[in-house]
Amino acid sequence: TxxxxxxxxxxxxxxxxxxxxxxxxxxxxxxxxxxxxxxxxFSRCWLMIGHDSLVPKPGDFITTYMAEDRVILSRQPDGSLKAFINSCTHRGNQICHADSGSAKAFVCNYHGWVFGQDGSLVDVPMEERCYHSDLDKSKLGLAPIRVETYKGFIFGCHDPEAPSLEDYLGxxxxxxxxxxxxxxxxxxxxxxxxxxxxxxxxxxxxxxxxxxxxxxxxxxxxxxxxxxxxxxxxxxxxxxxxxxxxxxxxxxxxxxxxxxxxxxxxxxxxxxxxxxxxxxxxxxxxxxxxxxxxxxxxxxxxxxxxxxxxxxxxxxxxxxxxxxxxxxxxxxxxxxxxxxxxxxxxxxxxxxxxxxxxxxxxxxxxxxxxxxxxxxxxxxxxxxxxxxxxxxxxxxxxxxxxxxxxxxxxxxxxxxxxxxxxxxxxxxxxxxxxxxxxxxxxxxxxxxxxxxxxxxxxxxxxxx
Ligand code: FES
Missing domain, CATH: 3.90.380.10 (Naphthalene 1,2-dioxygenase Alpha Subunit; Chain A, domain 1)
Known part of the structure; x- marks a missing residue:
């Protein structure tokens, strides 16, 4: 039964x-x-990751979790929000160790790869000498997370097939x-x-x-x-x-x-x-x-x-x-x-x-x-x-x-x-x-x- x-x-x-x-x-x-x-x-539902009041200005960021995945939430220059997995696409190191702050970029402290506020890979130390124009930086940004807000509360979701946040809250x-x-x-x-x-x-x-x-x-x-x-x-x-x-x-x-x-x-x-x-x-x-x-x-x-x-x-x-x-x-x-x-x-x-x-x-x-x-x-x-x-x-x-x-x-x-x-x-x-x-x-x-x-x-x- x-x-x-x-x-x-x-x-x-x-x-x-x-x-x-x-x-x-x-x-x-x-x-x-x-x-x-x-x-x-946790990989398919909308999870609460922040509030507008925690990232009020362009460049502001917080780090948080979605279940056991580390996440960066970052306010963009145009006021929008982006979130991405806080793990370097080179060898997996955690990129950002601060709880919150304001940053123009996120620099990995293992080999120095630099990621922009939007999570894209913008700089690689000694790129030419080490990779000989062979590295496609456009494919190596931090893994993005779907972000939507409701009345200032910010949620993230990994599943592109999930309903909108508003429909999820219903x-x-x-x-x-x-x-x-x-x-x-x-x-x-x-x-x-x-x-x-x-x-x-x-x-x-x-x-x-x-x-x-x-x-x-x-x-x-x-x-x-x-x-x-x-x-x-x-x-x-x-x-x-x-x-x-x-x-x-x-x-x-x-x-x-x-x-x-x-x-x-x-x-x-x-x-x-x-x-x-x-x-x-x-x-x-x-x-x-x-x-x-x-x-x-x-x-x-x-x-x-x-x-x-x-x-x-x-x-x-x-x-x-x-x-x-x-x-x-x-x-x-x-x-x-x-x-x-x-x-x-x-x-x-x-x-x-x-x-x-x-x-x-x-x-x-x-x-x-x-x-x-x-x-x-x-x-x-x-x-x-x-x-x-x-x-x-x-x-x-x-x-x-x-x-x-x-x-x-x-x-x-x-x-x-x-x-x-x-x-x-x-x-x-x-x-x-x-x-x-x-x-x-x-x-x-x-x-x-x-x-x-x-x-x-x-x-x-x-x-x-
Ligand atoms: Fe991040 Fe190498 S692990 S730069």
């Missing part, structure tokens, strides 16, 4: 059931699963616009990123951020009381806590998703007066620009993942990339996400609180780290690894919503977005190419046909 539903999804033995409600424990441990992820997910754009566009100019990232390593599989934090509302009141009970009192009644996962209508959960066709806690952006910012004031002052602009449904999102708190390995918390405003380092380790890169047009003091106060809660040694980050490592390393046991994990919470209390795009679950505490993440994860592993994934759109639509949870629920509420 552990078979995935679609014809294009049978390339590998299924590690996830057909609704994403259970996963083999091998997904957190096996080296062969990880290799398949590198080839079929319905999620409707949500992202609320904060990435904002009332007056959107967001920027404050770098450089904090970097740390964590002994866990990359999917443990990705799934936690995409939709684990369940752990918040338990894992973080003490920290929540310390930073701001009870948050939407979550602290301690009390038995009398309402489940339905405690925010919402969302999942999209390509595995992106988030959990919403209503009104929490202001509730958790009790020590962040500047930010609370900013949100209150600008929420009217959001209502005018996007309508009341998205004003609700604007003053809520989001636990979010963009498939596969980019996550953020809006409200707490931490922004994470989970760079995989083999199946059992990740490098965590942490930026702070701030409103571009807020004043400097407000930006700094947001950053201070984001680092206190979700920086490398942050109160809530430390709570999570131990669980993430344990959930990974427990699967080194061969018998343990034969088991399955469960993410069935709220599976009959979700569906298409008359207002909100994608699929919506009834509560922040649910596993709707878990299931969406893992359904797409299995689909990417199985599909031979993006054409097969596109052909599977109908399967996705069919899954939700006649799922009348929301129309029924909303009309019942109206009748009350």
């Amino acid at each position: 552990k078979k995935h539903g679609s014809d294009v999804m049978n390339g590998s033995s299924a590690l996830v059931d057909n609704i994403g409600a259970s996963q083999s424990r091998r997904v957190f441990w096996d080296q062969d699963v990880y290799q398949l992820e590198l080839e079929r997910i 319905d999620f754009c409707w949500y992202l616009d609320t904060i990435w566009d904002g009332p007056d100019g959107g967001l920027e990232l404050l770098g450089p990123p904090l970097k740390s390593t964590l002994a866990c599989n990359w999917k443990v934090p990705a799934e936690n951020f995409v939709g684990d509302g369940y752990h918040v009141g338990w894992t973080h009970a003490a920290a929540l009381q310390m930073i701001g009192g009870e948050l939407a009644g979550l602290s301690g996962n009390r038995a009398d806590m309402p489940f339905d209508d405690l925010g919402l959960q969302f999942t999209m066709r390509h595995g992106h998703g988030f959990g919403l806690i209503d009104n929490a952006a202001t509730a958790i910012h009790v020590k962040r007066d500047g930010y609370v004031k900013y949100l209150e002052e600008t929420r009217g602009g959001i209502r005018e620009k996007f309508g009341p449904e998205r004003e609700r999102l604007y003053v809520g708190h989001w636990n979010t993942s963009i498939f596969p390995n980019c996550s953020f918390l809006y409200g707490t405003n931490t922004f994470k990339i989970w760079h995989p380092r083999g199946p059992h380790e990740i490098e965590v890169w942490t930026y702070t996400m701030v409103p571009k047009n807020a004043d400097t003091e407000t930006k700094r106060s947001i950053q201070r609180e984001a680092i206190r809660s979700f920086g490398t040694a942050g109160t809530l980050e430390s709570d999570d780290g131990e669980n993430m490592s344990s959930a990974t390393y427990n699967n080194n046991g061969i018998i343990t690894r034969k088991g399955w994990m469960n993410s069935s919470m709220g599976k009959d209390r979700e569906g298409p919503h008359p207002v909100y795009p994608g699929i919506v679950g009834v509560s922040f505490i649910g596993e709707t977005s878990y299931r969406g993440f893992y359904r797409f994860w299995q689909e990417m592993l199985d599909a031979p190419d993006w054409a097969a994934i596109r052909a599977n759109d109908d399967t996705w639509d069919a899954m939700w046909t006649n799922r009348n949870f929301w129309p029924d629920r909303l009309s019942a509420k109206q009748a009350e």
Whole structure:
């Protein structure tokens, strides 16, 4: 019965059931699963590689990773962006070792080959004497990477057949616009990123951020009381806590998703007066620009993942990339996400609180780290690894919503977005190419046909 539903999804033995409600424990441990992820997910999906605010001027560059591949992102003289593999086409040396800077060229420190801002090979030491006009420099540029941006966020992709970034984000754009566009100019990232390593599989934090509302009141009970009192009644996962209508959960066709806690952006910012004031002052602009449904999102708190390995918390405003380092380790890169047009003091106060809660040694980050490592390393046991994990919470209390795009679950505490993440994860592993994934759109639509949870629920509420 552990078979995935679609014809294009049978390339590998299924590690996830057909609704994403259970996963083999091998997904957190096996080296062969990880290799398949590198080839079929990280080599074919759009991966977050930067933000306009990190490379504002021509010549500015940052170095980053796409999975385990080193990458240079470079702002061109005409203002456009290019990205290429950070590896010399002579003998493979890493070209650029700086985290960021401004450069007219990138010079390899092994034999001195010089690459331009656009990655082309522009100079070779003693070229005539060594190569006798035999070297075709035009074929030896750094390997280029497809780059597209959405509202200032920069993504890279290795697959020319992948959809545009906007199509890849799909319905999620409707949500992202609320904060990435904002009332007056959107967001920027404050770098450089904090970097740390964590002994866990990359999917443990990705799934936690995409939709684990369940752990918040338990894992973080003490920290929540310390930073701001009870948050939407979550602290301690009390038995009398309402489940339905405690925010919402969302999942999209390509595995992106988030959990919403209503009104929490202001509730958790009790020590962040500047930010609370900013949100209150600008929420009217959001209502005018996007309508009341998205004003609700604007003053809520989001636990979010963009498939596969980019996550953020809006409200707490931490922004994470989970760079995989083999199946059992990740490098965590942490930026702070701030409103571009807020004043400097407000930006700094947001950053201070984001680092206190979700920086490398942050109160809530430390709570999570131990669980993430344990959930990974427990699967080194061969018998343990034969088991399955469960993410069935709220599976009959979700569906298409008359207002909100994608699929919506009834509560922040649910596993709707878990299931969406893992359904797409299995689909990417199985599909031979993006054409097969596109052909599977109908399967996705069919899954939700006649799922009348929301129309029924909303009309019942109206009748009350
Ligand atoms: Fe880069 Fe030789 S490896 S110049």
